Amino acid sequence: MNLLATPSRLDAEAPHQSRRSRTDVAITAIVVLAVLAAIVMGLSTHRFVTLANAKAILTSASLVGIAALGLTLITIGGSAVSLAVSQTVAVAGMVFLSAQSLGLLPAFVIAVVCGTVITGLQGAVVGYAAANPVVLTIAASFAITGVATGVSGGTTVSPTGTGYDVLNATPGGVALSVYVLIVMALVVEWVLRRTGFGRSLYLIGENRPAARAAGLPVGRTTVVAWLAAGALFAVTAAFTAAFNTSANVNLGGTLTFDAIAAVLAGGTPISGGRGSALRTLAGAVLIAAVSDILLLRGYSTGVQIMVKGLIVLFVVVIVHLRAKGRQA
Amino acid sequence: MVRSHIVHPLPASVHTLTASGRRIRATMALAAVMAGVALLAGACGEGSADGKSGTSGSGGVKGKTINFVGYGKDNPWGAYFNTVFIGKLESAGAKVVDLTTMDPGTAVTNFNQAISNKPDLIVAALLDTSSMVVPIKKAKQANIPVLVYDGRPDPSVDGDVMQVLSDSEALGIAAAQNLVEGLKAQGKESGNLIVITGTKSGFAAQDRMKGFDAELAKTPGYKVIDNQDGNWDPTLSGKIATQLFAKYGCAGIQGAYGMADYMALPIVAAAKQAGCEVGGKNGVIVTGSNCFKVGIDAIKAGTLYGTATEDPGTIAEQTAGYVIRYFNGENPPKKELVKEERVTAQNVDRYAAQCSKA
DSSP, rough: HHHOOOHHHHHHHHHHHHHHHHHHHHHHHHHHHHHHHHHHHHHHHTTSSSSHHHHHHEEEEEHHHHHHHHHHHHHHOOOOOOHHHHHHHHHHHHHHHGGGGGGGHHHHHHHHHHHHHHHEEEOOOOOOOOOOHHHHHHHHHHHHHHHHHHHHHTBBBBBBSGGGGGGGGGGGGSSSHHHHHHHHHHHHHHHHHHSSSHHHHHHHHHHHHHHHHTOOOOOHHHHHHHHHHHHHHHHHHHHHHHHOOOOOOTTTTHHHHHHHHHHHTOOTTOOOOOOOOHHHHHHHHHHHHHHHHHHHOOOOHHHHHHHHHHHHHHHHHHHHHHHHHHHO | OOOOHHHHTHHHHHHHOHHHHHHHHHHHHHHHHHHHHHHHOOOOOOOOOOOOOOOOOOSSSTTEEEEEEEEEEHHHHHHHHHHHHHHHHHHTTEEEEEOOBBBBHHHHHHHHHHHHHHEEEEEEEETTTTHHHHHHHHEEEEEOOEEEEEOOGGGGGGGGGGEEEEEEEHHHHHHHHHHHHHHHHHOOEEEEEEESSOTTHHHHHHHHHHHHHHHTTTSTTTEEEEEEOTTTTTHHHHHHHHHHHHHHHGGGGSEEEEOOOOOHHHHHHHHHTTTTOOTTSSBEEEOOOOOOOHHHHHHHSSOOOOOOOOOOOHHHHHHHHHHHHHHHOOBBBBBEEOOEEETTTTEEEEEEEEHOOO
């Protein structure tokens, strides 16, 4: 039967495959054109191709990029996104600066523990109780801000020591946060590709019920992903607080959406199961580079934000069309 | 002068006197006369040439209900303002209903709630001047007096509210003076400046730039080469500053103005990361224009050349004082400006305590 059926199925699939290949070619052509347009725009922008500007782009990408790496773990694991990134960063940043009297390292460790616990708790509810991550993290964001405001009285935290300034260092003329971003991207990529945890995370993100049926530790894997994400949010918090020299509940600013934009612009689908840390790194750098081009060309902050949104929309549509093409 | 809160009971009196048609007609006639007098007096009050508040309260602040639609406690400036303002009024015997928020949409809802509460006074900070136009007009229709503090209201309702305002133009002037003074002290008679503003669509940023530009025009050697919207966001300000230092290089920027200290300090960090010297004999001169503790610390450390006051404690004291004078029937001026001071290393000790509350 199979032997008989195979040719007819192939015959039936032939037009689909032809259509799919045409779609793939069209999508690839659009992406190549978009990249070429961005390169031409960059090259034709005065002062864009300079070493100083490259450093500036990487520095701008670094703080968002580190947080986005954490978010990548959450997204690949099928938990969509966390909408409490900014709030977690704010609290961890406040803790980091207020603990400066203990020294840089203890303050850093305390901040990382803080970020890890806050985010890990949310991960536990998502992983074990199958809570909707978007709804849960919206609620968490309000709760975190409320508690932080109540504890701090709404005041700005100033550093109680000067150790934090080490994080503003520029070894080799490049901001320390850039090195940390690159190292963290490589570590997260290695974990995703080379460890059992990473492979489980992809499978869980691809099909949670199937992963559960296959006996994978869905709850534990999800919690570990969120714990790691929380640690990365806290690293961002320490660098951001050190850069701003102060921290309050608004420290995170638009980081939640900036990190989501970096993840999506890197091509990681919001549905999970695919994506990579290196793609997120590329997404963060892409957004920073385009913002830089617009600033150098004299466009306002509003235009920069709008273009960021268009980039994300463009990539999401491309990813969606590609996925649809594969399903066809 | 008829007090606005005396006008309110009129409809109630109309409804309660219904014993007979004659009494109703008499009451209606009386109500009409009183309403006419009230409207006439109100009109006179609004157009008062002496600039007085025109609808002054009476009988002192004790027992008065004030609905407070101010900045939320999650904003450091608002948190300290609220503590001082509420504390002073409650200790004077007023009841303050806290409707504070940092969300412009919620502020509109809270303002409408305040109108339905029918307080003796609404005290409000305008997060979004445009969206507050209609609520302010509603309050006027309901004869509820409104006092706006910190930032000025939309011009269309400027005459409808009392105001205790930060002197934003003075803050901009102070920032320009700081830059010019700092650069001249370095022996530079000319130089390029960058500016990272608060939200450009807001009056606070616009007014500060008005004062800044006017003051800077007196010394034509110094030019603003880039002016970007930092949206009162320190992280965004830092990113913009990083890109601007890459764009112009250390030699291309001699001075920088971040509208708040928490925006100026990321500029300092960005300059240092770009390898630029900050302050001193030849470094970039950076100034803020409303003081916070971190700014004061930076002035003492020599990385921030200067700032200006606009501290929440001073404005809170003056706003609370205005409310007390209003209810005491002292007819305070309809609009008061808070005196702002320029702060540099020369006088930082004098303002350190005042500026270290937020």
